[in-house]
Amino acid sequence: MRSKYIETAGLALTFAVHTWYRVFLGLLLVCAACSPKPPDTIPHALVKIQPDQFPDFTDDMSYASLEAAIDQTLDYLSRLDSSTPFCFGPDVFTASHMSKSVRAFRDLIKQGLSADEIRKAIETSFLVYKSVGRDGHGSVLFTGYYEPTLKGSMQRSQGCPYPVYGKPDDLISISLGLFDPRYAGEHIIGRYVDQTIVPYYSREDIDCKKRLREKGCELLWVSDRVDLFFLHIQGSGRVLLEDGTVLFVNYHCNNGRPYRSIGKLLIDEGRISREEMSMQRIRAYMRDHPDEIERVFNHDEKYIFFRLVDNGSTGAIGVPLTPGRSVASDLSIFPKAALAFVQTKKPLVGEDDTIQSWETFGRFVLNQDTGGAIRGPGRIDLFWGSSQYAEIAAGHMKHQGTLYF
Template structure:
């Protein structure tokens, strides 16, 4: 009974203080994302320049398995429920599914005439503009047993990590969760990074699922959310996201800029890694300033996105599901490195919204770049002002009265 009382006391304090989980706060009114219809002439020009070449396929048919995954996810949602409600566009899951199904029906014809996408679909530009960043699946040297080389633990989800659906208590908290543990003093926030890695809060509990050779590798694995373990016997194992401690994420990159360690114009994942490796005396304390912590699970395949489907390099993107519903197919106009030439080239192709992320909010989008050194290089430097277009069947829009209101 005492624990129950303490839990409700914690919820009451949360309510009166106006605090809530970071990732589920409403979008600020001043940056409210909107959808703006694109004129027919501009849509024809955009469609004519679509190409899947920089995604590793010469034919649009190569995207069919990914788009079918999206349609399957959409069809399993409540078809009458609204999946996006933004100024300029209101859709139900059923309407979104009908649009993706129509796209699949013309996919094989796009090699001959990509302008079919302008003829059959309304292009709606997401405003304000999109910042495109990247993420990847890192490899790290690790072992399933510890020794003098492999000393840094990777933890599975602790059994005392609790999550509460706050929406069950009041409508104002719908979609929000509280992550906590019950300690000697009652309900408490879960252990932060310093407590786990610095003070051994999870040691000797049998929660270790692997051990890494480099603590910086562990930190970057937590940022990316999944990766592959390069094991001593030459085999590899996928390590996937399992959960997190609920603490607010603090960007190490921003911290290094604010303290003058790295100039803003030089910031990248590679630059952060170089600084940490060159300054081990301050690296540990800097890492502790990000209290967020990620737990993992081992698997034979992956990586998986929020739709529980395996991500596809340069096709799968992470989005804010309040703006772009999971399962959507969008057109992305940006610039990406061509691995064949090493040069940055214009990119305009279809993308599958299959993942989410705590830092991916509003119009920002995160491209899954794949695995290996090339993917790490692209993800580490990708910060491109881009344009995103939702493609909705004109038949679907014609059936919606006053859709733009």
């Protein structure tokens, strides 16, 4: 009986291996047929600049928050092999070099120097790189994100009917680089159905057709569907339970579907003008037109799955984000955890929480996160935190600026 069982299991395993091989081979053939030939040379996102091209490095915040963000970067770097490479345009530095450089900068700002003195120290001791931006001339679009607070419950109820889902058991992520080095870093996300891989459920499938209802992957439930949608956009948040307990949820993974902006949809349809577009304006439109919620939200097929964490927002490099100091970028072209300097605009808000004007500012930041809509050398998302000001700034920020590493 034992030998027969082993033989049968071996046949089943062989069948499964060959089945998966055929699936992956098919996927690779599709990718090879549909993907254009990679270009011989790829323009670098960062270019080294000379001291006479440096910004003035005036920082509008306290260095205490900068030190906190630097410590998080150092924690990340300490967990890597010392030879791990980091690319700054055509130049490559090791994790060990990165750590020494960031420590040296932290020691510098502890000396109580003026902005001019810091600039001179950077000129003599650091290399500076500038993003080529969206246009090849350094123009970067800055947006913001924040950590929202939602009302919720650990049990589904009439007051909290909308689930926040964790990662479903049937979600599969396939690394194509394992099968062809040309696709290193590329993944396909889907489900295994009838010996093939199919796309994972869309937002409409999950929220309207309830495809996950009986799978037991609900983490908790929240009271407001619009708030839940924007939790997906922000990627993390706080959930206030009935007894006053605060839980933190953070991005875990997604369904592999493409991100499509509902803001652009509403502009294209003439529902909201481009000039008045903001997160707050979208919220107001959805509350005034509840019959359009499903149609508009389903336009964005991408769906986020969360996990419960002990603290607040955690970035893509696995460290807590620092309000005003952490940024999200395209980590495929910009160095993870690196020190950067940004110049753009921030809102000045009155006592009635309305924006009075926009003010140009400069600030040192750390590249600690990424986002589905943050792609290319001309996009940066600044993390503002969880305050009322953070929500206002994140919801309205859409300004050009410059980025230096």
